Amino acid sequence: MSQATELEINARALTQDTRPLVLQAKGLVKRYGQVTALDGADFELRAGEIMAVIGDNGAGKSSLIKALSGAIEPDSGEILLDGQAVHFKSPIDARRAGIETVYQDLAVAPAMTIAENLFLGREIRRDNLLGQWFGALDKKRMLKDSIAYMQELKIGIRSMGQAVETLSGGQRQGVAVARAAAFARHVVIMDEPTAALGVKEGNMVLELIRNVRDRGLPVVLISHNMPHVFEIADRIHVARLGRRAAILNPKAITMSDAVAVMTGAMKPEDIPAHWLAN
Numbered sequence: 001m002s003q004a005t006e007l008e009i010n011a012r013a014l015t016q017d018t019r020p021l022v023l024q025a026k027g028l029v030k031r032y033g034q035v036t037a038l039d040g041a042d043f044e045l046r047a048g049e050i051m052a053v054i055g056d057n058g059a060g061k062s063s064l065i066k067a068l069s070g071a072i073e074p075d076s077g078e079i080l081l082d083g084q085a086v087h088f089k090s091p092i093d094a095r096r097a098g099i100e101t102v103y104q105d106l107a108v109a110p111a112m113t114i115a116e117n118l119f120l121g122r123e124i125r126r127d128n129l130l131g132q133w134f135g136a137l138d139k140k141r142m143l144k145d146s147i148a149y150m151q152e153l154k155i156g157i158r159s160m161g162q163a164v165e166t167l168s169g170g171q172r173q174g175v176a177v178a179r180a181a182a183f184a185r186h187v188v189i190m191d192e193p194t195a196a197l198g199v200k201e202g203n204m205v206l207e208l209i210r211n212v213r214d215r216g217l218p219v220v221l222i223s224h225n226m227p228h229v230f231e232i233a234d235r236i237h238v239a240r241l242g243r244r245a246a247i248l249n250p251k252a253i254t255m256s257d258a259v260a261v262m263t264g265a266m267k268p269e270d271i272p273a274h275w276l277a278n
């Protein structure tokens with residue numbers, strides 16, 4: 001082994017990330033007839049990080065995220081949450097396990113208020129006979145909790161009683177992110193959360209994603225927007241041909257380096273060691 005390589009390996013070992021793995025996938029395979037969407041895909045997410053997932057069209061990003069969030073069942077491979085094997089048969093299973101997903105097409109109910117949206121499907125019942133027998137809702141408590149969540153995430157919305165349809169795109173996305181952050185116990189997955197937004201609104205959502213991470217929830221962020229990825233990601237998972245081509249360190253590379261790995265212009269075996277994240 002050359003001295004340089006040995007030094008590089010030692011330097012990497014010294015800075016090895018020791019934060020626990022929250023979510024992990026090993027060798028996921030998913031076939032649709034003749035098409036192999038996932039071809040032995042690995043994935044990892046550590047506590048306290050934002051992991052961006054990038055890849056060309058058809059690279060298997062959505063299939064990976066769907067497997068992690070219970071929307072599809074892989075044909076083979078393993079998913080581990082906090083080191084324990086999990087088998088999600090539906091998105092409800094993943095939610096119960098503490099994984100919340102925010103989809104691109106905004107799963108908010110426009111005619112309902114912000115507070116109602118935050119608690120949609122998880123309403124708090126009154127802690128008395130009316131609640132127990134007739135399912136009466138504790139609206140006061142939900143309103144109070146909504147205000148607290150939105151303040152914690154620094155989302156500036158004046159009234160929680162406002163219908164979501166009266167909000168801007170960025171604010172709506174904020175409601176969807178806040179809901180996920182409020183209920184996720186382990187992981188928040190976001191599929192292109194800034195795709196439909198203008199510059200200012202996109203930046204607001206990026207700030208929100210940082211707040212979610214800083215509150216202690218690791219985030220998986222699928223995005224085609226390279227500047228956003230480089231602005232916010234701690235590490236970058238590159239999906240290619242149904243596999244993980246590399247985990248890159250955004251602080252050590254340029255956007256065109258990432259694109260080279262994404263497109264295959266840079267082969268995984270040729271990637272310089274200093275481009276890689278621990």
Ligand SMILES: Nc1ncnc2c1ncn2[C@@H]1O[C@H](COP(=O)(O)OP(=O)(O)OP(=O)(O)O)[C@@H](O)[C@H]1O
Pocket residue numbers: 032035036037038055056057058059060061062063064239
């Ligand atoms: N339900 C499905 N039926 C058949 N083929 C599918 C299905 N879902 C995905 N595929 C195929 O699997 C491959 C990977 O798709 P996937 O959507 O995971 O990629 P992606 O990286 O998210 O792409 P994009 O950026 O275009 O959304 C593609 O060739 C796609 O056509």
